[in-house]
Amino acid sequence: MDVQAIRQQFPILDQEINGKPLVYLDSSATSQKPQSVIDAVDSYYRFANANVHRGVHTLGSRATDLYENAREKVRQFIHADSTAEVIFTRGTTTAINLVASSFGRSNLQAGDEIVLTPMEHHSNIIPWQQAAKATGAKLKYIPLQPDGTVTLDAVRETITNQTKIVAIAHVSNVLGTINPIKEIAEIAHRHGAVIVVDGAQGIPHLEVDVKELNCDFYAFSGHKMCAPTGIGVLYGKRELLENMEPIEFGGEMIDFVHLYDSTWKELPWKFEGGTPIIAGAVGLGAAIDFLSEVGMDAILEHEQKLAAYAMEKMRTIEGISIYGPEHRAALVTFNLDDVHPHDVATVLDAEGIAVRAGHHCAQPLMRWLDVTATARASFYLYNTVEEVDILVDGLLKTKEYFGNVF
């Protein structure tokens, strides 16, 4: 993989921030977009914009074809059986809310269990809290190992025959933990539960085969995988989706509308009420083309090298705490002794380095780590080992700076 050639396809990376070359290490929050994605969205608005599934006119057909082509690209990318199983949403949050509000509320009863882990992002906790409140189901958490992983023993001990739903991140956005989804799915299925995977941090970095994982639902966002914001996907197994009611009603999703009752379109459109994010879907299709051309294997290999190098280098900094397991996705969450992560992020920004600071939408995990906030450097296919060096240099300067002002 030629990183320099890849970087040239991301126009935003070629700029200075505060007089220094931009070092973008916040791809877990949102990734940057390659020229091909920017062009696809631009071209859609220049040549094809119309509403989908309605117009008899030529533009209507162009827009519909582009939108549905994007769905087919997603299907191939995740190895789903059918485009009926690929629902476009606003993002991961909307996708998980759809499962929790529709499948969750109609299948949960008082006493049922929803099993989560403490490493979940808020968007894979709160929808389940709400579903539990509405149905009388209760939440259970699979305890984490000290390094922030889950063992299959802990999974087996937590999931019972009362468990109806297991909701878990493919990859933790804080710890970088890669969860054994296939094995957890097997345990969940043995107890008659379904597994909902928050794939927001998984699919940008790992080859995802929903059939191989045998997950029942897989939710993800486009914007973390080089696509625009505002587009995401809920994959669901057809037989589950067939039996689920829509949660948004209106145009686009109906079959027949009568004065007092209506019927829904078939899958996947019954879940896509209202005019969808057409340009976003087109952009997601282009992002999938881009990632596929580079190759998910090559991306993972590059990122694993970056992660190992970053861990090795960052560990040499005195007074640094690094959270999460050794084997991890390409992100490093850390704290420097006596410097608050906001202050770390501000000093790094002065060096042109963008990192995230705060609770990363994972307050329960922050409590588990016994910290109020952390800083996080997250990498993607366009990052280089030289950028890791710049980060380490920046962190040393941060320490020096705060050492001096005190």
Added chain:
Amino acid sequence: MSFNNLDTLYRQVIMDHYKNPRNKGTLGEQSFSVEMNNPSCGDRVQLHLLVEDDVVKDVKFEGEGCSISMSSASMMTTAIKGKKLSEALEMSKIFSDMMLGKEIDETELDLDDIIALQGVSKFPARINCATLAWKAMEKGAKEE
């Protein structure tokens, strides 16, 4: 931007308040408490206010957060102690203006060390850190 520019944010006096916070702690039963979070980053300030005849007799704070939010809480509590609530609210208004980069008359009220936070206005992402304690005070004044 170089580290020299950072010095406009991290002034010595700010770091002093961060390292040696004034008025950190709790007050007795007659005081009342308000809490304010910055949900986007997790910073938290809990203010304990003892107000008699509309005058802030005593004030202490607890919380956790970055150097800017904690030093601002330390400075704010120092500044409003002994002041009328109406004066404290007026100071809060001046502080907001300062964060917006507006010209302020620093002689108008006894702003003391607070003026050191002026540099925060050049770091838009950090303004909410600086205003957290003031917002808590405003919330407290409203409840009082």
